[in-house]
Amino acid sequence: MSRPAISRRALVGAGVAGAGLVGAGLLLRRGSAADGPRAPARGGYIRVATQSSSTSDTLDPAKGALSTDYVRHFMLYNGLTTIAPDMSTQLSLAEAIESDDLVDWTIRLRRGITFHDGADLTADDVVWSLRRHKDASVGSTVATIAEQFANIAKVDRETVRLRLTGANADLPTILSQSQFLIVRNGETSPAGNGTGPFKLSDFRPGVRTLVVRNPDYWVPDRPRLEGIELISIPDEVSRVNALLSGDVQLINAIDPRSTRRIEASAGHDLLVTRSGLYTDLVMRQGAMPTGNVHFSAAIKHMIDRPLVNRALFRDFATIGNDQPIPPFHPLYNPNVGQTTVDLDKARWHLRQSGVGRTLLPVYASPAATGSIDMASILQEYGARIGLNLAVNRVPADGYWSTHWGRHPLSFGNTNPRPTADLIFSLFYKSDAEWNVSGWQNERFDRLLIAARGETNQALREEMYGEMQQLVHDHCGVMIPVFISLIDGFDARLKGLEPVPLGGLGGYRFAEDAWWEA
Amino acid sequence: MAKILPLIARRIGSALVTLLLVSLVIFTIASLLPGDAAQEALGQSATEEQVAALRAEMGLDRPGPVRYANWLLDLVRGDPGQSLVANMPVSEIISERLPNSLLLAGLTAIFSVPIALFIGIASAIDRGGRLDRGLSITTLSMVAVPEFLVATLGVLIFSVHLLWLPSIAMASSEATFGEMLRSLALPIISLAVIVIAQMARMTRAAVADQLDRPYVEMARLKGVPYSRIVTVHVMPNAIGPVINAMALSLSYLMGGAIIVETIFNYPGLASLMVNAVTSRDMPLLQACAMIFCALYLVLMLVADVVAILANPRLRA
Numbered sequence: 001m002s003r004p005a006i007s008r009r010a011l012v013g014a015g016v017a018g019a020g021l022v023g024a025g026l027l028l029r030r031g032s033a034a035d036g037p038r039a040p041a042r043g044g045y046i047r048v049a050t051q052s053s054s055t056s057d058t059l060d061p062a063k064g065a066l067s068t069d070y071v072r073h074f075m076l077y078n079g080l081t082t083i084a085p086d087m088s089t090q091l092s093l094a095e096a097i098e099s100d101d102l103v104d105w106t107i108r109l110r111r112g113i114t115f116h117d118g119a120d121l122t123a124d125d126v127v128w129s130l131r132r133h134k135d136a137s138v139g140s141t142v143a144t145i146a147e148q149f150a151n152i153a154k155v156d157r158e159t160v161r162l163r164l165t166g167a168n169a170d171l172p173t174i175l176s177q178s179q180f181l182i183v184r185n186g187e188t189s190p191a192g193n194g195t196g197p198f199k200l201s202d203f204r205p206g207v208r209t210l211v212v213r214n215p216d217y218w219v220p221d222r223p224r225l226e227g228i229e230l231i232s233i234p235d236e237v238s239r240v241n242a243l244l245s246g247d248v249q250l251i252n253a254i255d256p257r258s259t260r261r262i263e264a265s266a267g268h269d270l271l272v273t274r275s276g277l278y279t280d281l282v283m284r285q286g287a288m289p290t291g292n293v294h295f296s297a298a299i300k301h302m303i304d305r306p307l308v309n310r311a312l313f314r315d316f317a318t319i320g321n322d323q324p325i326p327p328f329h330p331l332y333n334p335n336v337g338q339t340t341v342d343l344d345k346a347r348w349h350l351r352q353s354g355v356g357r358t359l360l361p362v363y364a365s366p367a368a369t370g371s372i373d374m375a376s377i378l379q380e381y382g383a384r385i386g387l388n389l390a391v392n393r394v395p396a397d398g399y400w401s402t403h404w405g406r407h408p409l410s411f412g413n414t415n416p417r418p419t420a421d422l423i424f425s426l427f428y429k430s431d432a433e434w435n436v437s438g439w440q441n442e443r444f445d446r447l448l449i450a451a452r453g454e455t456n457q458a459l460r461e462e463m464y465g466e467m468q469q470l471v472h473d474h475c476g477v478m479i480p481v482f483i484s485l486i487d488g489f490d491a492r493l494k495g496l497e498p499v500p501l502g503g504l505g506g507y508r509f510a511e512d513a514w515w516e517a
Numbered sequence: 518m519a520k521i522l523p524l525i526a527r528r529i530g531s532a533l534v535t536l537l538l539v540s541l542v543i544f545t546i547a548s549l550l551p552g553d554a555a556q557e558a559l560g561q562s563a564t565e566e567q568v569a570a571l572r573a574e575m576g577l578d579r580p581g582p583v584r585y586a587n588w589l590l591d592l593v594r595g596d597p598g599q600s601l602v603a604n605m606p607v608s609e610i611i612s613e614r615l616p617n618s619l620l621l622a623g624l625t626a627i628f629s630v631p632i633a634l635f636i637g638i639a640s641a642i643d644r645g646g647r648l649d650r651g652l653s654i655t656t657l658s659m660v661a662v663p664e665f666l667v668a669t670l671g672v673l674i675f676s677v678h679l680l681w682l683p684s685i686a687m688a689s690s691e692a693t694f695g696e697m698l699r700s701l702a703l704p705i706i707s708l709a710v711i712v713i714a715q716m717a718r719m720t721r722a723a724v725a726d727q728l729d730r731p732y733v734e735m736a737r738l739k740g741v742p743y744s745r746i747v748t749v750h751v752m753p754n755a756i757g758p759v760i761n762a763m764a765l766s767l768s769y770l771m772g773g774a775i776i777v778e779t780i781f782n783y784p785g786l787a788s789l790m791v792n793a794v795t796s797r798d799m800p801l802l803q804a805c806a807m808i809f810c811a812l813y814l815v816l817m818l819v820a821d822v823v824a825i826l827a828n829p830r831l832r833a
Contacts, residue, residue: 049685049782054792054795055603055610055792055796055798055801056557056558056796056798057603063558065559136567136570136571137571137573137574139558139559139567139570139571139574140567141559143564143567144564144567189604204613205605206603206788206789207613207784208687231685231687231782233782234782235779235780235782237780238669238684238685238780238781241672241676241684242684242685242782244676245680245683245684247676247683247684397550397551397795398550401551401552433564
């Protein structure tokens with residue numbers, strides 16, 4: 001994203017830094033600054049517990065669907081690019097990714113990199129890994145993104161040509177996602193043989209993943225840990241207990257309510273990642289009364305965002321403004337006016353919408369983080385302006401296929417995506433599959449397509465800025481806050497840095513972390 | 518003996534019918550759940566074409582009755598099928614989890630049964646006395662406390678504050694027996710609390726019922742020592758209900774350990790089955806259900822046989 005002038009062969013040699021040099025600066029909530037910096041030590045085994053794991057755990061990057069999968073895949077495999085903590089794109093397995101027209105891309109691979117089984121990394125592996133996503137029987141979770149790969153061909157041993165269906169300046173960023181990690185040529189169901197910092201030692205779906213240090217790793221001085229055991233403890237209270245009792249050294253997905261327990265412990269710290277994750281209220285534009293512009297305006301003026309932040313997330317959230325680009329995003333448009341709670345305005349809009357006292361059901365579910373409480377807050381504020389909302393609480397199981405966007409008012413939940421283009425293309429483009437509010441905006445669609453092929457960075461930023469304004473003003477979604485991701489760790493574990501794309505250092509903590517005994 | 522063998526044969530026959538019906542019911546109910554394995558695997562962000570392709574890959578495009586019939590035929594041949602989401606044979610997944618569940622249930626039983634019997638018999642003998650009232654209040658409150666509370670309090674006290682026991686039960690194959698016992702201590706205690714209480718209540722009731730019988734009075738009048746009356750005369754008559762209570766508790770330990778498995782992250786069968794439901798992995802779900810059902814039927818059968826063998830009047 002903040003790749004200044006990616007356009008003309010700008011990425012050539014842009015970041016030898018690759019996976020790695022993301023320094024020692026710890027961004028912790030407290031402590032750590034007091035004790036002086038020490039040189040990272042090598043060695044140490046840690047156990048990491050995430051919130052989800054089941055028999056659907058996989059070693060195939062293309063099938064990765066949950067945070068546990070992403071963490072596992074980043075330990076074993078490398079991508080062509082990676083995302084740094086400042087959300088800039090860095091080269092990893094690729095030595096250069098270049099394009100003159102943002103349609104035809106040439107990817108040149110770094111030499112001398114080997115897979116865990118000793119084979120050299122070549123263009124064939126990259127071609128195979130990228131082509132797999134186009135094969136429906138693979139079940140790739142990013143198949144929709146891979147649809148823009150028109151042609152993937154090997155040029156020579158180290159070079160791949162990737163032709164897109166249309167210009168896309170974000171390609172290097174897209175390739176940093178865990179699903180696009182590189183597997184060995186010909187492997188139909190990859191089983192851990194990657195080029196990554198750790199080698200697989202034991203994998204039992206739903207039970208554990210054990211990895212040991214890859215002594216031949218191509219990034220100098222990485223990884224520092226000797227081994228990692230990745231397990232999952234689905235119950236949040238148990239996960240926190242396991243951290244506090246020393247049975248695990250790193251956990252993710254901590255409820256804001258549990259943060260006090262970790263802050264109170266001398267040997268533990270929090271890693272707070274401001275992220276683009278949000279829970280939104282979807283107002284179907286094709287249905288009445290939610291399709292009425294005054295109705296959505298009333299809802300947007302009715303939500304008390306600071307209250308949501310304080311009461312639901314103990315201030316571990318960032319105030320949102322009904323558009324999906326968070327304030328810390330490089331393309332954020334600060335000129336979009338912040339909507340605040342204003343019950344008089346809301347009442348006026350509500351009267352204009354002509355809803356009256358009709359009872360409107362709002363569908364909320366544990367599947368969309370915080371949605372049940374948000375619905376209750378809306379109900380309470382609605383009562384003050386004469387809007388009659390009923391909170392329909394439904395189970396998480398099957399929520400996305402049966403309720404999300406299927407009712408005039410339902411809550412959704414969207415994970416952070418690496419680029420603004422992806423967020424807009426997947427959720428806001430008029431013909432997008434998950435444009436669940438069903439808003440249609442011609443100008444928005446035109447800007448979105450134009451921005452992909454725009455080589456002038458300033459112009460591009462302006463376009464994304466206008467798109468944010470359009471969504472804010474007209475789209476049928478209400479985004480109260482962006483939810484921060486909270487991880488907890490043993491204070492002896494160093495080298496963790498928040499990456500806004502996901503907890504556990506953008507799922508990539510393993511490569512840089514070290515243990516200070 | 519002549520009575521027992523036909524009984525076992527009859528029971529096995531009806532058990533097979535029960536298993537068939539259970540599998541049919543599970544299959545029907547599970548297909549009523551919204552979404553299928555393909556949708557769950559691809560998640561929120563799947564398109565229709567992707568789902569259709571994966572469905573074909575998983576064989577979910579065939580009609581339900583056909584899938585059920587195929588599954589049944591394979592099972593008869595001894596193959597419980599292939600897990601839809603893990604891409605592994607169901608037998609392989611189960612063979613890893615089943616020993617864990619049996620281990621936890623077995624150790625809990627070894628720990629609970631003697632204590633429960635002792636509490637039950639002691640309070641029956643001392644009916645109305647101080648000991649009985651004390652034990653009754655204790656067991657009743659143990660029954661009333663939910664497992665998750667016992668487990669969570671146990672973790673807070675013994676793991677987080679005292680640092681004596683691990684908060685998660687890692688079933689690792691490299692662990693020694695001592696290490697394993699230590700890591701299983703909290704799960705066993707959490708399960709035992711409720712099992713002991715239930716078994717003790719049932720034992721007390723069964724023994725107390727017998728103690729009211731005329732033959733006990735007669736034995737006392739003849740001067741038989743009270744301890745001998747209880748062990749030699751009362752117990753063989755009370756054993757039927759007691760064994761039944763134990764069998765019920767043990768079958769609960771297999772499938773009902775889900776909360777304890779979740780809190781301690783113990784890789785047992787119960788959490789596997791919940792997994793199978795949420796991922797709509799039918800072959801795995803069916804296999805788990807069959808195991809639970811079969812174990813339950815076996816335990817009930819064993820309880821009946823033991824009751825007959827232990828009771829001279831039934832044995833004849």
